[in-house]
Amino acid sequence: MRDWTTQLDVRDQRWSQRLRVDEKPVWKRVATVAAHFGDGPLWLLLWAAGILLLPAPGRWRVLVWLLASIAAAAVTYAIKFTLKRPRPSEIDGFYSKSYDRHAFPSGHATRMGTLPVMGAWVFPPLAPLFWVISLACIWARVALGIHFLGDVVVGWLIGAIVSLLTLAVLAWAGGAL
Numbered sequence: 119m120r121d122w123t124t125q126l127d128v129r130d131q132r133w134s135q136r137l138r139v140d141e142k143p144v145w146k147r148v149a150t151v152a153a154h155f156g157d158g159p160l161w162l163l164l165w166a167a168g169i170l171l172l173p174a175p176g177r178w179r180v181l182v183w184l185l186a187s188i189a190a191a192a193v194t195y196a197i198k199f200t201l202k203r204p205r206p207s208e209i210d211g212f213y214s215k216s217y218d219r220h221a222f223p224s225g226h227a228t229r230m231g232t233l234p235v236m237g238a239w240v241f242p243p244l245a246p247l248f249w250v251i252s253l254a255c256i257w258a259r260v261a262l263g264i265h266f267l268g269d270v271v272v273g274w275l276i277g278a279i280v281s282l283l284t285l286a287v288l289a290w291a292g293g294a295l
């Protein structure tokens with residue numbers, strides 16, 4: 119009898135395969151765009167713009183968001199380089215094969231996990247949009263075969279939990295940013 123991790127892996131692969139859009143050209147194009155919503159350089163540019171262009175306290179909140187994202191990324195990459203789970207398939211243009219060959223957990227999903235939490239804290243009226251962007255990105259990473267479903271779910275949870283902990287620490291410390 120297989121152990122529980124093997125059973126979970128089999129289910130993860132089966133569920134991930136059901137989300138694939140290989141034979142659906144329109145959805146494949148949508149997924150190709152959405153898969154890049156979590157790209158690191160894009161978010162570094164957006165965070166830098168927020169820090170440089172927003173008035174206080176917005177700029178400080180964006181800085182806190184960036185720091186929470188860095189902390190979440192540290193957790194993600196520590197797990198990723200320890201477990202070294204292979205990706206479902208090798209696809210050019212969606213991740214760096216030189217330093218990001220492993221799938222679990224997803225770094226894009228980690229950034230997307232910070233979006234509905236920290237983004238809503240910085241820009242409350244945009245919270246629904248942040249949820250749509252976040253979920254579209256993690257769906258797309260699975261739909262294109264870049265990640266398994268479990269990779270994006272765990273990555274997203276890491277980003278969201280680190281973000282919630284960051285806000286809790288700020289509240290506990292009396293930070294009124």
